[in-house]
Amino acid sequence: MTVPVAQRLAAQLLSGSLATSVTGVVDRVLAVQAQDLRGARLAVRVRSTGLRASDVDRALTQDRSVVVSWLNRGTLHLVRAEDYWWLHELTTAPQVSSNVRRLRQEGVSPEAAERGVQAVVRALEGGPRSRQQLRDVVASVGVPVAGQALVHVLLLATLRGHVVRGPVDDEEQAFVLTRDWLGRPPAPLERDVALAELARRYLAGHGPATADDLARWAGIRLGEARRGVRALRDLVEMEDGSVDVARRGPVPPLPPPRLLGAFDPLLTGWRSREPIVGEHRSLVTSNGVFRPFALVGGRAVATWTIVRGRVSLTPLEQVSAHNLAALEDDAVDVLRFLAE
Template sequence: MTRERPAAQLLAARRLTAQGLSGEPATTPEDVVGRLLAVQAQDPRGWRLAIRARSTGLAAADVETALTKRRSMVVSWLNRGTLHLVPAEDYWWLHPLTTPQLASSSVRRLAQEGVSPEQAARGAELIAQAVSERPRSRDSLRGLLDENGVPTQRQAFVHVLLATCLSHDLVRGPVVDGEQAFVSAAQWLGAAPAALDRDEALARLALRYLAGHGPALVDDLAYWTGCTLGDARRGFAAIAAQTSSDADGLTWLTDSPKPAPVPGPRLLGPYDPLLHGWRSRLPVVGDHQGVVTSNGLFRPTALVRGKVVATWGLADGTLTISTLQPVPASVQRALVRDAAAVLSYLGLPAKPAVVRSKDP
């Protein structure tokens, strides 16, 4: 195995610290998500495990409390038209910044699913009215559309939900009967604050992105958000006085915390922010590019010294770790201990993990 150069080691250490995987762990879900700004959230277990990997003393139930009782976080379609978990206060400026560019692709996908513009508009109005009255589950909203002749077959329902998000303030907020229900952001969180000027919003975006992902390139910000390269440059330029850069264009906040020691062996959930916060995943996955499949599935992984060395899965209460390269027995034991912590965090019964080792 080729030894990493000191510059690459320093970059990895800085990013792991920015991500909250190194250094002092967070003690609340809000601390984790506030640091990262947005956590990809199409996999409900994945974003809960992203919080686990960066915190201490928490359980998945604490995340439900933050969503349902404190109303401090919500999920909505934001960056790249993908569901993201964000702090409640950040939803209000991220939504107008990251969603307008999704409108044309939304119309196209609705048409592909057999939903006319009139049906989409009708569906959006029905959903917006329903969630303004009380939290609603997916099934209840689907039933509402079915009753009113709005197509829901195949992916039509999801794209009508997305269209509602683009034109209204639809978010997923409280957990009701084990499912995160849909609500109106204004009804659930209170009236929206005054809108930010676009340049101010881009500056805030760049600042918050670098806080959780720096050092990074301008291209990385554009990739992560789905914004244009021009907008990403405007954001970086607006905070230039607060940043430093190297000859390759990697930029970080001047007051970034000192890089902490590399974390111990740790299991990361599917779609962990460490795997999609930058355009290139090579520094983390190395030769194991298959942990992200061709159809965009981000597998759960095991991180050792800042590198992916295994994947894992959870079926019938048993967590199975499959190594992708030879892994020392001591590291395997550490991963098994973390597997027990994963089950405890999720509120599942204790059960020994299984390790499937790749032979040397």
């Protein structure tokens, strides 16, 4: 375990003081990967105290203090509502060309894609709609919806700023019009100002890190990531060439054994996951899937799942009886969190 990794764990709210609110977690991490909604909920759990899964759903559905949308790298992320606007502006432009290509591959012509987007917007003017409801709407105007076609029509509507994910009903998250759900957008930030804000916020939750790490995480060009980092003052340069925000204070002890959910930010925030997964990389991450895993001593030592209402642990290496007992206690809290 190196000092930079220990500092990253603290930056991620996995050691030291925990957050006490959903927005407190999301503010620190900036963007929590959320194509697996339960995984996003569990990312909040492990970084907070006193919360429940229903608090995450309430923040999404009633408070509207956080929102899910396709942002970094074309992946669904959970962000604070006020951060959506500038993150959307910064991170979605690189996705346009790939969206056009994927629509064509799915048999959706540019004209059909336009009809599909217009149909989605008209349908959402009547309020939130589920994915299945929008599938029927898009199909009704003669637009292909098989395979990934519907997803990329919805992505196109999202890239244009029309649509975000809104209220949660169990595991289903409905789509809504951005203007209806979040209100009028603020004045846009100048790009250099936004890049500096991105770098500052990223390092707050991921430092120490490099501009290369930032570029990969946000899905922006390396040159823009470097511009954002260079605009910051009071950075500390580490021996490995990474940088961190200044005045963090003493590095807290490593976190106790904890269970982290699928697609946890600890595995998606940097170019290399080697410090966390080590030789277990193919067992924890494969084919774009990031499995729930157990963190002991700052390293992945097991994967886990829930089977018939119980947490089932699959060790990847020898785990002491003491650490297994701690993980079993945390498993109880996982079930408590998800049930409430």
